[in-house]
Amino acid sequence: MLSQEKIISHRLLGLQHGIHQLVLRGAIAATAQPGQFVHLKVGATTEPLLRRPISIARIDRARGEITLFYRVAGRGTALLAGAKEGETLSVLGPVGKGFALPGEGELLLVAGGIGIFPLFSLLEAVDRSRVKVKVLWGAESREFFEGAGLAVLRELDVAYEVATLDGSLGQKGLVTDLLASNLRREGGGQGMLPSVMPGFGRGDSVLRVAACGPRGMLKAVTELCLRQAVPVEVCLEERMACGVGACLGCVCTVTTAAGPARRRVCTDGPVFDGREVVWDEG
Ligand SMILES: Cc1cc2nc3c(=O)[nH]c(=O)nc-3n(C[C@H](O)[C@H](O)[C@H](O)COP(=O)(O)OP(=O)(O)OC[C@H]3O[C@@H](n4cnc5c(N)ncnc54)[C@H](O)[C@@H]3O)c2cc1C
Numbered sequence: 001m002l003s004q005e006k007i008i009s010h011r012l013l014g015l016q017h018g019i020h021q022l023v024l025r026g027a028i029a030a031t032a033q034p035g036q037f038v039h040l041k042v043g044a045t046t047e048p049l050l051r052r053p054i055s056i057a058r059i060d061r062a063r064g065e066i067t068l069f070y071r072v073a074g075r076g077t078a079l080l081a082g083a084k085e086g087e088t089l090s091v092l093g094p095v096g097k098g099f100a101l102p103g104e105g106e107l108l109l110v111a112g113g114i115g116i117f118p119l120f121s122l123l124e125a126v127d128r129s130r131v132k133v134k135v136l137w138g139a140e141s142r143e144f145f146e147g148a149g150l151a152v153l154r155e156l157d158v159a160y161e162v163a164t165l166d167g168s169l170g171q172k173g174l175v176t177d178l179l180a181s182n183l184r185r186e187g188g189g190q191g192m193l194p195s196v197m198p199g200f201g202r203g204d205s206v207l208r209v210a211a212c213g214p215r216g217m218l219k220a221v222t223e224l225c226l227r228q229a230v231p232v233e234v235c236l237e238e239r240m241a242c243g244v245g246a247c248l249g250c251v252c253t254v255t256t257a258a259g260p261a262r263r264r265v266c267t268d269g270p271v272f273d274g275r276e277v278v279w280d281e282g
């Protein structure tokens with residue numbers, strides 16, 4: 001669906017990492033689901049021609065608003081950063097297949113860097129009176145977290161652990177170190193594990209993992225989950241052109257019963273079952 005969305009608010013969150021928060025009001029919020037994204041026209045002219053994909057980070061159906069967080073990475077996002085409150089943007093969306101929404105059990109959200117953004121919408125959508133949720137988030141430094149929405153986690157009052165490469169906040173190391181220590185019981189099966197989170201109820205509980213971040217991190221997360229038979233969904237990022245499944249510019253390989261198959265990240269994903277993704281494509 002193509003929609004004209006009004007910019008309600010647009011601000012720079014952290015100078016060093018160029019992360020912006022963009023709130024749009026329009027038709028997209030009515031049907032958006034966690035893990036889906038929008039394909040944005042970033043300039044007023046045909047340059048650049050291609051839209052840019054940005055995850056839907058927060059969904060406020062009552063207000064008809066979605067919130068996006070994006071980092072200025074190149075020409076397209078730099079142009080987007082110049083868009084002013086009150087202007088409208090041409091937005092294609094919501095696009096793609098998002099995360100499954102668990103109705104019970106425990107959910108670990110595992111994010112690397114700006115991979116936290118699509119997980120915000122999942123966090124908000126889950127019924128936390130029935131599902132125990134914890135966020136594991138890794139990035140380079142304290143400064144990154146403070147500019148990238150740590151305030152959102154605090155506002156949502158969710159349990160979280162962070163890891164930084166320089167040790168300036170949380171545990172020094174990688175988010176996969178946090179995941180390994182949270183998945184502390186060996187064995188298991190079909191995601192049935194004793195509660196892995198301190199204070200998270202008693203007895204057996206279905207644990208699931210949802211992850212977003214760099215491909216190498218997602219591969220490592222999937223391997224850790226596979227060892228414990230914990231179901232894992234991963235949100236993949238590929239460079240995109242059309243965003244509607246027509247150009248095949250964003251394909252990845254998955255394993256199916258009939259053998260390897262190509263899937264479009266834009267419309268078959270971006271969320272996939274981590275166990276199906278072929279991580280080492282030739
Ligand atoms: C489904 C999806 C959801 C995304 N959600 C977000 C989000 O919520 N917030 C956010 O900041 N970014 C997100 N991205 C990445 C974002 O789309 C790119 O950073 C953006 O398109 C770059 O455009 P540009 O013109 O500024 O940079 P370009 O000049 O096109 O590229 C600048 C640099 O970014 C790299 N790059 C460009 N596109 C991608 C991509 N799709 N994946 C990985 N690297 C890329 C390029 O290789 C290059 O090194 C998402 C990407 C996808 C596919």
Ligand code: FES
Nearest residue numbers: 243245247248266
């Ligand atoms: S971007 Fe064209 S098929 Fe996915």
